[in-house]
Amino acid sequence: MMKRNLENIVGKVWKFGSNIDTDQIIQGRYLMMLDYSEMAKHTLKIQRPDFASNVQKNDIVVAGKNFGGGSSREEAPKVLEVLGVGCVIAESFARIFFRNSFNVGLPSLIVPDITEQVEDGETLIVNLSKGTVKKDNGTILQAAPLPPLMMDIVSAGGAIPWFKQRLVGQ
Amino acid sequence: MGATLAEKILATHTTDGKATAGEIVEANVDFVMVHEVLGSRIMPILDEMGVDKVWDPKRILVVNDHWAPAPNIQSAEIHQRNRDFVRKHGITHFCDVNCGICHQVMADWGLARPGELIVGCDSHTCSYGAFNAFSTGLAATDTAIILATGSNWFRVPESRRFEISGELPDFVMSKDLILRIVTDLGSDGATYESLEFHGPTIDSMTVPSRMTMCNMSVEAGAKTAIMTLNESATSWLNAKSAMSTWTPMEPDRDAGYVETHRYDLDSDPLGPIVSAPNSPANGKAVEEVEGIEIDQAFIGSCTNGRLEDIEIAARILKGKNVAQGVRLILTPASMETYLSAVRAGFIETLITSGAVVTNPTCGACVGGHLGILGPDEVAISSTNRNFRGRMGHPESLVYLASPATVAASALKGVITDPRSVA
Numbered sequence: 001m002m003k004r005n006l007e008n009i010v011g012k013v014w015k016f017g018s019n020i021d022t023d024q025i026i027q028g029r030y031l032m033m034l035d036y037s038e039m040a041k042h043t044l045k046i047q048r049p050d051f052a053s054n055v056q057k058n059d060i061v062v063a064g065k066n067f068g069g070g071s072s073r074e075e076a077p078k079v080l081e082v083l084g085v086g087c088v089i090a091e092s093f094a095r096i097f098f099r100n101s102f103n104v105g106l107p108s109l110i111v112p113d114i115t116e117q118v119e120d121g122e123t124l125i126v127n128l129s130k131g132t133v134k135k136d137n138g139t140i141l142q143a144a145p146l147p148p149l150m151m152d153i154v155s156a157g158g159a160i161p162w163f164k165q166r167l168v169g170q
Numbered sequence: 171m172g173a174t175l176a177e178k179i180l181a182t183h184t185t186d187g188k189a190t191a192g193e194i195v196e197a198n199v200d201f202v203m204v205h206e207v208l209g210s211r212i213m214p215i216l217d218e219m220g221v222d223k224v225w226d227p228k229r230i231l232v233v234n235d236h237w238a239p240a241p242n243i244q245s246a247e248i249h250q251r252n253r254d255f256v257r258k259h260g261i262t263h264f265c266d267v268n269c270g271i272c273h274q275v276m277a278d279w280g281l282a283r284p285g286e287l288i289v290g291c292d293s294h295t296c297s298y299g300a301f302n303a304f305s306t307g308l309a310a311t312d313t314a315i316i317l318a319t320g321s322n323w324f325r326v327p328e329s330r331r332f333e334i335s336g337e338l339p340d341f342v343m344s345k346d347l348i349l350r351i352v353t354d355l356g357s358d359g360a361t362y363e364s365l366e367f368h369g370p371t372i373d374s375m376t377v378p379s380r381m382t383m384c385n386m387s388v389e390a391g392a393k394t395a396i397m398t399l400n401e402s403a404t405s406w407l408n409a410k411s412a413m414s415t416w417t418p419m420e421p422d423r424d425a426g427y428v429e430t431h432r433y434d435l436d437s438d439p440l441g442p443i444v445s446a447p448n449s450p451a452n453g454k455a456v457e458e459v460e461g462i463e464i465d466q467a468f469i470g471s472c473t474n475g476r477l478e479d480i481e482i483a484a485r486i487l488k489g490k491n492v493a494q495g496v497r498l499i500l501t502p503a504s505m506e507t508y509l510s511a512v513r514a515g516f517i518e519t520l521i522t523s524g525a526v527v528t529n530p531t532c533g534a535c536v537g538g539h540l541g542i543l544g545p546d547e548v549a550i551s552s553t554n555r556n557f558r559g560r561m562g563h564p565e566s567l568v569y570l571a572s573p574a575t576v577a578a579s580a581l582k583g584v585i586t587d588p589r590s591v592a
Contacts, residue, residue: 028560032210032242046558046559069357072309095361100311100312160218
């Protein structure tokens, strides 16, 4: 796991609707795969079969309300992270997905009306430290502030390096 | 302001004895439950963390339940890893492929107790609120941290209170009540919250019915669901728990809630509810979906695979046959449940009526095995989720209902009101 670029995430939008549950992100039948890069080939397959093969590094997943509802599976944010997704911006997140995404080093931002503000395929510039999302036309959208703990975890590159840092700190 | 059940239980687990809604606290957990996710995801994370010793082998349950017995080589390998882990770390509580679904095993073995903070690497861990525990699902990395240290950070949830009075009519079950509540809340209506279920209806409920309600609370986004201890939960614990004392928790009279919802089932009677695809929060009165043809009827899972669920199915199907062209699959929640159902004659009744009875496993509910749906197939299921593709092909459809509605539908071959076949 690499330390994340948090100041300047530049990527193309892949736009989804509301209630993209964990089975849409990665279906239960792939969970027994031990190799994440194999599993990641099936990411968001039901919703957009071309996603896994065409997503580029730092691309941004944009979604409506309740992104990642359902299962506790950490595989959901992990396959997005493995594919190089820069961050997820949604109108709201399910609890476990939100926590998991930071744990695996994938930042998640809440922008209440993001699906009305951005188009599929447009390029966004995200500054996680400031919580800003800049559109092509210069418009700046403000994300809900992240709890400092979540920023610490994602800055460390995820919960594993964060945990190791804390052990050293003690 | 006084404390809610969630605040009270969490406060007894923090170092400073405090926990107020909205705060992030470090808390010590009492017990951890893991299933195949241990072998597939947690063990590599523990290796990466450099952890070679678990915090307390007596406070961990390891279960091989999702793909049990292994339907393929990958799951067989995950089971092997779990067995090796149990041996290496001397884990006290281990349930291999022969004892059931993790949440039912927690109940069967009396491992979920009042006032405890229990974490499971599974979203339906919130089921143990039926025993007055604060139980919540986390995923692999957070669980690895707890296996290593016995603690983790928690955001103290706001609480939403339910006052439920009145009786559930015959053939209307706690599943119908929780599908109604989840539909009223919406699939994200309780995100991050603790649901507190109170009132005479909850106080007089059986343990299986209470577990169903707490179990499904996550389908509205809740972090946990908690009930006060009642008589049936007390006798259950007395019969099953190795511990003889525990500290039940009650909320303070002046505790603060986001909202209080009242349901009076006497003045506003509840009928069977069916949640149509693709959301558990898409509940409809059974009358609205009656007559929809089905290919499969499934009774099982941590939500509704318990003895009273099998009993009501047997009552509906006794001396009758499952409709032609329909598969009725019964997957008991645990081996203990299965054995009790055999002894009570329910299994014979159901097999005679045409049902397929499988071993206890998460199986079909998670789209794993033993009842996967093909393209364009329609199922009615007593499970917890009807997301697109959850139980198999993305073009299959799942209607969620109570075991009574599932059994009645299996009998008629179409979605059917169980009250009409009684």
